[in-house]
Amino acid sequence: MTQKLISFFLSLFFLLSSPAAPPSTPAAEPGIAPLHVEGTVLADPQGNTVRLRGVSTHGLAWFPDYVSEEAFRTLKEDWGANAVRLALYTEEYGGYCSGGDREKLKELVDNGVTYATDLGLYVIIDWHILSDGDPRIHQDEAVRFFDEMSRKYADHTNVLYEICNEPQNSPWQTVIKPYAETGLATIRANDPNAVVIVGTNTWSQDVEEVAAGRLDDENVVYAFHFYAATHKESYRQKVKNAVAAGVPVFVSECGLCDASGNGGVDENSASQWFDLLKEENISFMAWSLCNKNETAALLKPDCTKLSGWTAEELSQSGTLFRAAIRDE
Numbered sequence: 001m002t003q004k005l006i007s008f009f010l011s012l013f014f015l016l017s018s019p020a021a022p023p024s025t026p027a028a029e030p031g032i033a034p035l036h037v038e039g040t041v042l043a044d045p046q047g048n049t050v051r052l053r054g055v056s057t058h059g060l061a062w063f064p065d066y067v068s069e070e071a072f073r074t075l076k077e078d079w080g081a082n083a084v085r086l087a088l089y090t091e092e093y094g095g096y097c098s099g100g101d102r103e104k105l106k107e108l109v110d111n112g113v114t115y116a117t118d119l120g121l122y123v124i125i126d127w128h129i130l131s132d133g134d135p136r137i138h139q140d141e142a143v144r145f146f147d148e149m150s151r152k153y154a155d156h157t158n159v160l161y162e163i164c165n166e167p168q169n170s171p172w173q174t175v176i177k178p179y180a181e182t183g184l185a186t187i188r189a190n191d192p193n194a195v196v197i198v199g200t201n202t203w204s205q206d207v208e209e210v211a212a213g214r215l216d217d218e219n220v221v222y223a224f225h226f227y228a229a230t231h232k233e234s235y236r237q238k239v240k241n242a243v244a245a246g247v248p249v250f251v252s253e254c255g256l257c258d259a260s261g262n263g264g265v266d267e268n269s270a271s272q273w274f275d276l277l278k279e280e281n282i283s284f285m286a287w288s289l290c291n292k293n294e295t296a297a298l299l300k301p302d303c304t305k306l307s308g309w310t311a312e313e314l315s316q317s318g319t320l321f322r323a324a325i326r327d328e
């Protein structure tokens with residue numbers, strides 16, 4: 001009896017002396033609105049137009065250190081970005097299909113998705129074909145990869161899948177479209193509603209070509225890429241024609257210099273592009289988040305900071321893109 005009493009008082013003592021209970025868990029963050037295609041634009045469930053504006057990583061294998069919560073936070077809070085793109089090269093050095101460390105690359109994708117999700121950003125998983133211009137070259141790998149990704153992220157309302165960055169010498173009707181049908185069948189089996197970005201022929205420039213044979217899927221957008229110093233009025237016309245024909249265009253990559261990623265920035269052409277994108281509510285992602293010594297890099301080569309960049313640390317491309325993303 002005495003023992004029972006002692007243990008009763010002891011437990012009472014511990015109960016009263018234990019630290020205050022933690023405050024009740026804060027209400028869960030509201031989820032990120034799932035997007036769908038409405039006409040030529042993206043929209044949220046209420047039908048409000050949503051325009052994604054953000055930044056692409058460079059190749060994940062080359063500049064992995066920018067996949068960080070702090071880098072993405074700076075993009076969100078200082079640049080006003082609402083999306084990031086994770087560029088997973090397939091064929092270039094260290095690429096997913098050219099001897100790269102697949103587990104490491106997938107871990108980078110997963111980290112990127114986690115940081116984006118925690119910050120409330122949309123995130124594009126980009127199968128970055130480039131020198132492998134025909135998407136069928138690595139089609140089997142693409143199917144396996146997107147099967148895995150779309151299973152893993154089926155519950156994420158903020159993940160978009162980009163299934164072929166820049167096809168070349170690949171006619172829409174006979175090559176890209178059948179490839180995309182296979183990719184879509186894979187993704188849709190796991191994730192029926194996510195927005196899928198499909199590249200177009202000639203480094204994702206022949207976007208008007210798809211008007212005659214769109215994919216039979218409501219949530220597909222078609223990629224158009226530009227580099228302002230190379231692609232000027234005739235390319236803006238291609239975009240206008242595509243939109244006029246009802247094609248939802250998505251600029252999943254763009255630069256303000258020439259298509260090599262170098263040469264000078266063309267400010268005049270850049271500002272005409274930004275006007276057009278705004279006018280047509282077209283989303284755009286800037287190439288690329290790194291300090292490589294090339295004009296397209298958004299950071300100056302001597303900037304080694306991985307987040308919290310000051311105005312002086314941004315390259316000319318970085319400065320102009322930041323303003324466009326902030327919509328200044």
Ligand code: IDC
Pocket residue numbers: 092130165166203225227253259260261287292294296
């Ligand atoms: C470039 C990079 C460069 C890298 C090269 C690899 O900026 O550092 O060495 O790829 O071949 C694209 C591609 C994109 C290119 C970019 C600039 O999607 O991968 O990045 N570009 O050339 N299409 C048009 C231009």
